[in-house]
Amino acid sequence: MKAEYQAFINDLSRVVDNARIITDPLRTLAFGTDASFYRLIPQAVVMVDNESEVVQLLLLAAQHKVHVTFRAAGTSLSGQAVTDGILVRLSANWNGSEVLDNGARIRLQPGVVGAHANRKLLPFQRKIGPDPASINACKIGGIVANNASGMCCGTAQNTYQTLASMRLVLADGTRLDTADPASREAFRKAQPELIQALEQMRDEVAANDTLNQRIRKKFAIKNTTGYSLNALLDFNDPIDILMHLMVGSEGTLGFVSEVIYNTVEEHAFKASALLMFADIELTSKAVTALSTAPVAAVELMDRPGLRSVQDKPGMPPYLKELGDDVACLLVEVRGCTAAELDQKLTAVILALEPFDCLYGKEFTTDAATCQLYWNIRKGLFPAVGAVREKGTTVIIEDVAFPVEALAPAVLELQSLLRKYRYDEAIIFGHALSGNLHFVFTQNFTDPAEIQRYADFMDEVCVLVVGRYDGSLKAEHGTGRNMAPFVEMEWGAQAYDLMWRIKEAFDPKGILNPDVVLTRNLRSHIENLKPIPEADDLVDPCIECGFCEPVCPSRNLTLTPRQRIVVMRELKRQEREGKNADYEQLLGDFQYMGIDTCAADGLCSTACPVYINTGDLARKLRSQRNAGHAGTAQWLADHFEGVSCGTRTGLKMVDVTRSVVGDTVLEAVSKVATAVSFGKLPTWHNAMPQAADKQEPAHIPAASSDLVYFPSCASRAMGPAKQDADQRSLQQVTLELARKAGLTLGQLDDQDGHCCGMPFESKGHFAQADELREKLNQALLKASDNGRIPVLIDTSPCVFRMSQKLDPRIQLLDPIRFANQYLVPRLDIQPTDDRVAVHVTCSTTKAGLGNELIELAKACSTQVVVPEEITCCGFAGDKGFVIPELNASALKPLKGQVQECKEGISTSRTCEIGLAKNSGIPYHSMFYLLDRVSSPRKG
Known part of the structure; x- marks a missing residue:
């Protein structure tokens, strides 16, 4: 490490806990990676907890002359969030939000995910203006720093236009809250030189008609190239100018610690159409016609783009029949009322009258069809990434043309892509704004290929700027990618003004150098990210980071993207020669990459190319545990004895507790945990007691309404000692069924x-499949070859079984069983007690989350669904042996459910961790349903 950085870290450790100053090779590599195609490894990564730490960090950075880059979610595509200096990441403490003025405004800290902000606003039928495609993963800090827009917000509803106020920290540690008059006045006194510089630049622009008109023209279309010079025209007060210059500055002018947005309306009524045109020129002309019509979104897709998704499940069959020149528009119209929507649709159809469409001009309000159309659009970028040649990078460029020039510009862009042999390239974009994205794959390991890319980008710049005076970056930010071309787009006068802004805000040049502005004209082709092969399971990963918000280990160790980054580096070193840090990387990856992966598969639901990093973790565990295959086989062969032994072990713990008491038992178990190096779990009062052994009901198949197979967990684990209801889940299920007049048959040797899941999670695939097949045959026999439905009382088991068992077997998740078989046969009197609901990973993957929540609402008048809780991180037995994973995943839970009387879920092991980390009892939803129901009369 460079001496100045070591000195900086030594001083910073007096301000920030050493645990949050990261210098090890694994995490600096993993945390230093963003979604762009650039790779820089930071000297250190610092996790900041609050604004005061940011102030102290910036003061020390200036003192030691080290570079600082701020990072929110790292979904940025242009290289603005990577550094070889100090990378500053937000801890989980930056997640504050507050809805104001009945939804008209919202206060947000930079760590809030964009989609989470919109969920807060949904009850008010409002949303934030920016709507980037990455909104489910990107955070407010990045949305502001890049002035992100998206498919519907255009130039009217981005952060610049909808910002009400901002709290920020400058490079010298000065703080400013633009909503506070006292703070504004104090800032004027503390920063007279900056205030004077802003006033002088404002006046110069106002007096320079050529520059004035240049700025207005550039921001008439989407533009994130360079700084927001329009602030010098749009505002008079230098503090308002300063606040709006921060928008889109990509962390080069200061740190944004809070914003208040003026929100926009979320229309209740929507209609969409997928319109096919004979060629892209006609498509582009239709865009021009729609630019004055009352449309909310117009998305253009070329034929190669449609071809890239035509074979995916659910796609309209006619996509395969389209000619080579066809292009399409996805058009959405929105209204506050049905009448307003109809009125707008009439005007839109009138605007389209001169244009022939291959499959008509039908608009639909059917939500499923509309979602299908948008899935086509959203699937384009990852579709290219998923099929790219191994070792190549997928690149998405982002330009904008004046709408009236869109047709010829698209044709020239297609010609340019063909000239440089990017035959796989696709073009799509927010056509209403003249904003086009083009996606292609690139090999950055061959100098000749790098030169091809450089030459291509030079010609792109000539096309966009020289021929059409468009934007080289419409919404993805300048970053490193377009910094060498800012002067080319803007001209010398405006470019000089941007450098004056940078020097006024950051005179020592410590903030994110070579981003937005650079003197290095080759920065766009330097520090290019390698994408080496690692494993077929994860090679399609494009490192976008969409997976990160749903990962339970995201605040403890690594996310799926970061696991893949490290895996790629390990494989690269194994092939090309091991570096000095290889052994440390390998050793650290065991815990951070493999052991703390919950393998819940939620990452695949957020991943645009459907990668399940849990599959990789299980594969690596299988390789590590190969030496224990004999033990695994013995356990599988003697599973009935193992089941009985588990109950016996829990009974012994129960007896010990009754003799020595809770305090002594917990203390002794902590020692046992330490001595066994974490192999034995630490006891706590949410731990289950032994379930009473239930003899299976011997009911012939012909007399059964359903077959009931209790999971291993519900057969072994009863309620916790302090739970009000001491019946086992198996007892409750059988009694609830009898109340509903249902007869449940069971396996004699259950x-x-x-189902094999405990073995599969450890990587013992052969033993897992052996048990699964044994169960498969037993359930086929008991269900009369699938005639009788089979109830499983635990969602994770149902999910595995649904993928592995004979498809004739009709499996019922507890949620479906309750809604289809119990609720219609019961009278329910909902309780007024507040009830928390946890939707398990398997329930989410099965698409049953809303059904569980609605079931809870039928049983309680007050239902709480905690925010930002995805997977609980208990992950089978990990909650016992790696409790920190469970604690980290559920850190926000306690504050959200403290007024709840109980929590419900559909997984016995998950409920243990939920109870431990929330302070309230959690149990199966069957307990609640049983308590509030009675047999339906008649």
Whole structure:
């Protein structure tokens, strides 16, 4: 490490806990990676907890002359969030939000995910203006720093236009809250030189008609190239100018610690159409006609783009029949009322009258069809990434043309892509704004290929700027990618003004150098990210980061993207020669990459190319645990004895507790945990007691309404000692069924059966499949070859079984069983007690989350669904042996459910961790439904 950085870290450690100053090779590599195609490894990564730490960090950075880059979610595409200096990341403490003025405004800290802000606003039928495609992953800090827009917000509803106020920290540590008059006045006194510089630049622009008109023209279309010079025209007060210059400055002018947005309306009524045109020129002309019509979004897609998704499940069959020149528009119209929507649709159809469409001009309000159309659009970028040649990078460029020039510009862009042999390239974009994205794959390991890319980008710049005076970056930010071309787009006068802004805000040049502005004209082709092969399971990863918000280990160790980054580096070193840090990387990856992966698969639901990083973790565990295959086989062969042994072990703990008491038992178990190096769990009062052994009901198949197979967990684990209801889940299920007039048959030898999930999670695939097949045959027989539905009382088991068992077997998740078989047969009197609902990973993947929540609402008048809780991180037995994963995943839970009387879920092991980390009892939803129901009369 460079001496100045070591000195900086030594001083910073007096301000920030050492645990949050990261210098090890694994995490600096993993945390230093963003979604762009650039790779710089930071000297250190610092996790800041609050604004005061940011102030102290910036003061020390200026003192030691080290570079600082701020990072929110790292979904940026242009290289603005990577550094070889100090990378500053936000801890989980930057997640504050507050809805103001009945939804008209919202206060947000930079760590809030954009989609989470919109969920807060949904009850008010409002949303934030920016709507980037990455809104489910990107954070407010990045949305502001890049002036992100998206498919519907255009130039009217981006951050610049909808910003009410901002709290910020400058490079010298000065703070400013633009909503506070006292703070504004104090800032004027503390920063007279900056105030004077802003006033002088404002007056110069106002007096220079040529520059004035240049700025207005550039921001008439989407533009994130360079700084927001329009602030010098749009505002008079230098503090308002300063606040709007911060928007889109990509962390080069200061740190944004809070914003208040003026929100926009979320229309209740929407209609969409997928319109096919004979060629892209006609498509582009239709865009021009729609530019004055009352449309909310117009998305253009070329034929190669449609071809890239035509074989995906659910796509309209006619996509395969389209000619080579066809292009399409996805058009959406919105209204506050049905009448307003109809009125707008009439005007839109009138605007389209001169244009022939291959499959008509039908608009639909059907939500499923509209979602299908948008899935086509959103699937374009990842579709290219998923099929790219191994070792190549997927690049998405982002330009804008004046709408009236869109047709010829698209044709020239297509010609340019063909000239440089980017035959796989696709073009799509927010056509209403003249904003086009083009996606192609690039090999950055061959100098000749790098030169091809450089030459291509030179010609792109000539096309966009020289021929059409468009924007080289419409919404993805300048970053490193377009910094060498800012002067080319803007001209010398405006470019000089931008450098004056940078020097006024950051005179020592410590903030994110070579981003937005650079003197290095080759920065766009330097520090290019390698994408080496690692494993077929994860090679399609484009490192976008969309997976990160749903990962339970995101605030403890690594996210799926980061696991893949490290895996790629390990494989690269194994092939090309091991570096000095290889052994440390490998050793650290065991815990951070493999052991703390919950393998819940939620990452695949957020991943645009459907990668399940849990599959990789299980594969690596299988390789590590190969030496224990004999033990695994013995356990599988003697599973009935193992089941009984588990109950016996829990009974012994129960007896010990009754003799020595809670305090002594917990203390002794902590010692046992330490001595066993974490192999034995630490006891706590949410731990289950032994379930009473239930003899299976011997009911012939012909007399059964359903077959009931209790999971291993519900057969072994009863309620916790302090739970009000001491019945086992198996007892509750059988009694609830009897109340509903249902007869449940069971396997005579159910203790000898398992779906195999405990073995699969450890990587013992052969033993897992052996148990699964044994259960498969037993359930086929018991269900009369699938005639009788089979109830499983635990969602994770149902999910595995639905993927692995004979498809004739009709499996019922507890949620579907309750809604289809119990609720219609019961009278329910909902309780007024507040009830928390946890939707398990398997429930989410099965698409049953809303059904569980609605079931809870039928049972309680007050239902709480905690925010930002995805997977609980208990992950089978990990909650016992790696409790920190469970604690980290559920850190926000306690504050959200403290007024709840109980929590419900559909997984016995998850409920243990939920109870431990929330302070309230959690149990199966069957307990609640049983308590509030009675047999339906008649």
